Amino acid sequence: MSVINGYCKEKDINFDKDLVYGKLGENLANQIFQGQFDAEVKTERNIWETTGNIAIEYLCKKKPSGISTCKSKVWIHFLSVDSQFKGAFIFDRKKLKQYIKDNYNNLKKVDGGDNNESRMVLLNKQNIMEVCGF
Numbered sequence: 741m742s743v744i745n746g747y748c749k750e751k752d753i754n755f756d757k758d759l760v761y762g763k764l765g766e767n768l769a770n771q772i773f774q775g776q777f778d779a780e781v782k783t784e785r786n787i788w789e790t791t792g793n794i795a796i797e798y799l800c801k802k803k804p805s806g807i808s809t810c811k812s813k814v815w816i817h818f819l820s821v822d823s824q825f826k827g828a829f830i831f832d833r834k835k836l837k838q839y840i841k842d843n844y845n846n847l848k849k850v851d852g853g854d855n856n857e858s859r860m861v862l863l864n865k866q867n868i869m870e871v872c873g874f
Contacts, residue, residue, distance in 0.1 A: 768830075778812040780833065784819050792864055794819075794829070795852060796840060799859035806858075807837050831871055839871045 772779050784794050794817055797806030807815070815831040840847065840861055847861040863871070 772814060772816070772830075777814070779814040779816050780810045780812040781816045781818065784817060786821055788819055789821050789826075791862075793848075793862040794868070795850065795860040795862055796836070797853065797858045797860045798840070800853065801857050806860075807833075807840060810837075829868060835873075836871050839867070843867070843870075 771777055782796075788794055796817075798808045799805055810833055812833050815833040815836050817829045817831070819826045819828060844861070847863070847867070850860055850862060852858055852860055
């Protein structure tokens with residue numbers, strides 16, 4: 741029985757079950773990064789750290805854009821501070837779009853982007869958990 745950094749596989753009663761779930765995540769990541777299906781990738785810069793919100797664009801220059809026109813299977817939202825990667829959210833794009841549609845009247849909307857020509861909904865931590873079904 742080997743112990744590595746305090747972990748002992750033989751004593752982990754959930755190892756086989758956990759391995760199955762781990763493989764699901766690995767397979768999804770491989771599919772995304774190997775280009776087996778499209779992913780829309782956005783990067784949230786700096787302000788999310790103080791507001792706790794991420795912004796999802798739906799209009800630009802008064803025309804549908806962003807989540808409104810995206811056809812990708814997956815929406816990846818990276819979080820950065822001073823150009824340093826801090827984390828990310830990976831959403832099923834259809835679920836994210838449906839959540840925004842269903843909750844549009846209750847979500848905060850802001851203008852932003854170049855020349856403030858984009859319209860965005862703000863999602864906080866609670867909204868993000870709800871998109872994921874929690």
